[in-house]
Amino acid sequence: MDDKSLKAILFDLDNTLIETSRANGVAIKKTAELLKTTLGLEDSTVNSICDKFKQKLFQESFDPSAGRSIDDVRVGHWEESIRETLGSCSSPSLASQCYYLWKNSRLELLRLSPDVCAMLRQLRGKYKLLLLTNGVAQTQREKVETTGCEEFFDAIVVGGEHAEQKPFLSIFALCFSMLQVEARECVMVGDSLDTDIQGGFNAGVLATVWINGTGGAAADGSVKPDYTIPTVLDLPDILARLH
Structure with missing residues (x-):
């Protein structure tokens, strides 16, 4: 896979980038x-x-x-x-x-750790980054503001501000349009199999990465992520494998 195949990364917020x-x-x-x-x-x-x-x-x-x-x-x-x-x-x-x-x-x-900040800065030098978070608009915007997320992302999409949230295709289509990329040029990263991983699968992204911080097994019948890691800090290793 050449380096131009992957152009953008979509990140969940809660329990992915911050320890909610x-x-x-x-x-x-x-x-x-x-x-x-x-x-x-x-x-x-x-x-x-x-x-x-x-x-x-x-x-x-x-x-x-x-x-x-x-x-x-x-x-x-x-x-x-x-x-x-x-x-x-x-x-x-x-x-x-x-x-x-x-x-x-x-x-x-609720803070982005120094290590997470460093990782995001490094990734933004190579890819377009978008924060895609479900939840009530006011609540999620307060989290975005208090964590200072804005500086790390090309766009921020809060599900509560739209008709549908993850895992619905419409909100992923919005994200792809905002970044001017195709679904197959994106990776979806998040901790929820039901919303992040299922949504990425529905949208046809290049790969889904599940943050399994608890180490527990996925429930029977759950969508299967392409990759599973215990912390988002392991994401660069996954991206290297994709290239």
């Missing part, structure tokens, strides 16, 4: 301490509240046209989690305190 899961875990612990101190609860009760919040976050379906911001929705997640566990939410402001402590603590920890 780790940051979320730390933020949850800080919020749990707030709940424990404020309400004098046992650890098991606090954990129940936090588990309910995480479940609501996982099942979240946000409609920006409904008139509520994502901040309002997620304050509501905390309020409902407290009420469902305790039977009431004693302080109207407590849910808001929980949410903004969780949100701000998480954002403070």
Whole structure:
């Protein structure tokens, strides 16, 4: 394969370039301490509240046209989690305190590591780079801003700003158009088999690279990535094999 065959790399953001899961875990612990101190609860009760919040976050379906911001929705997640566990939410402001402590603590920890920054700078000297992230527009744009991603990419596409997100073909077609490349000239890199790898497969990219940070096996029936690596820092080795 000659060097001109690969022209662009599409990167996922969460748990690919930044450690969102780790940051979320730390933020949850800080919020749990707030709940424990404020309400004098046992650890098991606090954990129940936090588990309910995480479940609501996982099942979240946000409609920006409904008139509520994502901040309002997620304050509501905390309020409902407290009420469902305790039977009431004693302080109207407590849910808001929980949410903004969780949100701000998480954002403070979301950083591109020096090694990831160095890798992206090196790659941008050879390829076009695009950041393609699913999620609510406000939430993902806040992550992009706090991590300073803009300087490393030729374009940034946030799924929540478009009609369809990964793995749908339309958003990949948009990315290819923005970079002025063909699908077969691109590599898709991400941690999700269902969205990143399946989406890249659907779009017909040159190769898909799965970031499997946990080392766990793929679920039966999952799409098979072309390459699997434990960290995005191993990507240059994969690119060398593609040439």
